[in-house]
Amino acid sequence: MRVGLLGAGFIGTVHAASVFRSDLGTLSAIFDVRVGSATELATTYGAVVATSPEEIIENDDIDAVIIASSTDTHADLLIKTVQAKKPVYCEKPIHLDLARVKEVAEVVRKENGQVFMGFSRRFDQSYADVKERIPQIGNIELVQMITRGPDVPPISYVKVSGGQFRDQTIHFFDMLRWVTGQEPVEVYADGAALVDPAVGEAGDTDTSMLLIKLSGGGFANIDNSRRAAFGYDERIELFGSEGMVYSDRLLTSGVVQYDRAGRHTANAHKSWFDRVEKSFPAAMDRFLQAATNGEKMDPGFEDGVKAQQIAEAAVISLAEHRPVKVEYTI
Ligand SMILES: NC(=O)c1ccc[n+]([C@@H]2O[C@H](COP(=O)([O-])OP(=O)(O)OC[C@H]3O[C@@H](n4cnc5c(N)ncnc54)[C@H](O)[C@@H]3O)[C@@H](O)[C@H]2O)c1
Incomplete structure (x- = not known):
């Protein structure tokens, strides 16, 4: 696959490296x-270097496109790319405004x-192992998901991010659907700016909790913080009628030392990216393979739409202090 990349910021750089290392694609423009x-x-x-997005999207020498540009550009670029009949890896979210998401969906x-949605955590080895073991724990009754830290992003980023649920928690809405094979049906969310008052002034939370009812009757909670004093903390646990499976906080090394002062281990990863870094090349390889073979994209566009509809229910719940049914109307 000859690949064109739109957006050369943080995540564009990550995707460029993944394509470069892959046997399945070449980064062309x-x-x-x-x-x-x-x-x-x-x-x-x-x-x-291309001089416009069209120079990539409409170029017959480009087979596939990656959209890794700023959030407000995804919808336009996605429409143009699918109209040009090219497979596309699109970063989340599709668009912050659900009305625009609906137009893109049409x-x-x-x-x-x-369309392959950039829910790269699905390609994390620990989460893939958890998913594989789900049939062995019976009916899923309780799920816990934790995503904390390491630091509040710059306020300029917070202001355009769409808020903590659309920006940070969205990965866990997708993971919850993927790992359980169930749909969230109702969300109750609460949160505050406990870490940085400027986040609150920007109309966002930096600390929040969500209680989610699942289509199978069980419950999930997701706790989110933008800060963890020790690095980045991410864990998931599923408790079912026949047992439990969890993916613990990963440390930077497996070494444990005991001495008179006690037991010493490595610390958590410094950042969310350090924790999930390996999932990005794996996701890109999956995209390139599906694009090459004309296979169904997984995670696909509909997964992106669903995760955003869950985020939307959470945003309403937070604003109105009430449980909100998730409307899968798009
Ligand atoms: N999947 C993940 O884990 C993950 C992680 C980080 C960011 N993201 C998403 O990726 C997107 C980019 O985030 P980032 O952290 O790389 O931001 P960034 O600001 O570092 O990079 C965005 C880049 O897009 C460029 N850009 C803006 N308009 C453009 C256009 N019309 N065409 C081409 N390029 C354009 C900007 O100049 C910038 O270089 C966001 O939507 C974000 O939500 C996803």
Whole structure:
């Protein structure tokens, strides 16, 4: 696959490295409105710098497109790419406004677009192992998911992120659906700006809890913090009628030392990215393989739409202090 990349910021750089290392694709061209970022990445990986998104999307020498640009550009670029009949890896979220998501959905469905959503945690080895063991724990009754830290992002980012649920928790809405094979049906969310008052002034939370009812009758809670003093803390646990399975907090090393002062281990990863870094090349390989073979994309566009509808219910719940049914109407 000859791949074109739109967006050469943080996650675009991660995806460029994944394509470069993959046997399934070649990074051909890069576009970013910040020409310097595109040029730097293109020089590193031997790609061409494009002068517009169309120069990538409409180019017959490009087989697949990655959308890794700022959130507010995804909808337009996604529409153009599926209309050009190219498989596309699209970063979450599709768009912060659900009305716009609906418009994109109409086009994607009409064009039968091959869209892979950037829910890369599905390709984390620990979570894949958890999912494989789910049939052995019987009916799922309780789920706990934790995502904390390491630091509050810059306030400029918080202001355009769509808020903690659409930005941070969205990965766990998707993981909850994927790992349980169930749909969240109702959400109750509460939260506050306990870490940084500026987050509250920007209309967001940095600390929150969600109680979610699942279609199978069980319950999930997700606790989110933008800060953890010791690094990044991410765990999931599923408790069922026949047992329990969990993926614990991963440490940077498995070494344990005992001495007179006690038991010493390595610490948590410094950042969320350090914790899930390996999932990105695995997700990219899956995309490139599906694009090459014309296979169904998984996670696909509909997974992106569903995760956003759960986030939307959480946003309403937080604002109105009440449980909110998740409307899967798009
Ligand atoms: N899946 C994940 O775990 C994950 C992680 C981080 C970010 N993201 C998502 O990826 C997207 C980018 O995030 P980031 O952290 O890389 O941000 P970033 O600000 O580092 O990079 C975004 C880049 O897009 C460029 N850009 C803006 N408009 C553009 C356009 N029309 N065409 C091409 N490029 C354009 C910007 O100049 C910038 O270089 C966001 O939507 C974010 O939610 C996903």
